[in-house]
Amino acid sequence: MLKLYPQCIVCQINVRYRDLEKAKGLDTQARLHIMRGVLDVTQNFLDACLSGKGSCVPTELATKLFRYIKSALNNPDPYFEEKVQAHKEALKVYEAAKEVVFSEMGLRARLYRALQFSLVGNLLDMGVANYNPPKVEDVVKKAQAMQIHGSVDEALDLLLRSRSVAMILDNAGESVFDRLVADVLKASGARVYAVVKRGAFQNDVTIADAQFAMLSKSFDEVYDTGTDASSIFLSELGEKARALIKGCDVILSKGMANYEYITEVASILSKPIIYALVAKCLPVSIDTGIPLDEAGIRIYIP
Structure with missing residues (x-):
């Protein structure tokens, strides 16, 4: 926490x-x-x-x-234009990334590659001071070279045996690459749901701009949190999203803000949680044990 x-x-x-x-x-x-x-x-x-x-x-x-x-x-969504552009730029790379993912032999290898792309997408963040996101066109090369620290094998095992996955999304642009995880899991027979914000928080994907990421093409359904909070604040969470999280087999939480909050309420959720993020600041690096500016996975099992 x-x-x-x-x-x-x-x-x-x-x-x-x-x-x-x-x-x-x-x-x-x-x-x-x-x-x-x-x-x-x-x-x-x-x-x-x-x-x-x-x-x-x-x-x-x-x-x-x-x-x-x-x-x-007096602006309800100061980053709207940047978010739409981020989605559009990521979509230019999506099909090439999907081809790389599905060229892997075996479901486990495909899921690992999809997580690499999802985590490289987490680098596309404008919400951290003194941090410069990479160019979207560099994502494919960065994903293939990315090392993921932490509980990777355990996360793969957990996702592959789950029949219902709730994915708490983070940044615009990144959410396009999160689709790859859904693509792989759906091909295995799982149902995969996206949870996005209703109102704007920085450059995070919202229900208003989710259409530009074409999330519905990969996820079974897209839910909104019912709020503009930076994570799934339980005191504000809408009933539909709350029911989804309660009923799913596992939560896949993307990004630092979700890690910061969900670790506080993990025992209340009483659900297996996979935290997937890039540690873009020293406090998060210290708390997670993930090297600064590198990607990692932490797991909570109730």
Whole structure:
């Protein structure tokens, strides 16, 4: 369970400043006013955390801050255009990636290759300060060369014996490559469901832009969380997504934000969980044991 590190504060304030940099029509005074609001939200969160009266989970702060930014900018989805473009760029590579995956001999080898692509897709992230995502056209080469740290064999075993998989998606663009995991598992007879956000959180895929990733072509059904939270916050989760998660055999959780939150509630979910992510910051690297800027898998078994 990842708790707040001091560098989490710096990272999140930097990312929110980047939101302001890309916003149009704001003078210096307006930007300063909004940044003061960012600091106010952060201070309130820290006060509650340090006093023991509130959460100390980094992604819960991220959710509060991005909600504030959307309100301050009067923009419900500041990254919509970038997300649509990310989906389109990833789709240019999807068929070639699928060919690579299905050229592997045997279901297990195909699933491993699909996970490589899914994890390389996790590199396509604009929500971490001082982090530069790779170009989409480099994904195929990076995927084939990627080493996945952690409980890889156990994850493959768990996925291959599961008949119902709920995949909690993360970034736009990345979700196109997540389709490859669904493609392989569906070919084995499993049912695979995608869970995306209803409202916008940074560059994460939402139900509004999921059509541009053509998720329905690979997943049996696409559910939304019913909220714009950075993960499946149980206090906000919609009933349909809640029922899906309760009824599935295994949860496949993508990305750092989902790892940060779901590890907090794993015992409540009481479900096998596979965390698949790239450790893009030191706190997550320390907590997971995954080397910085590399991919890995962690497993929770109730």
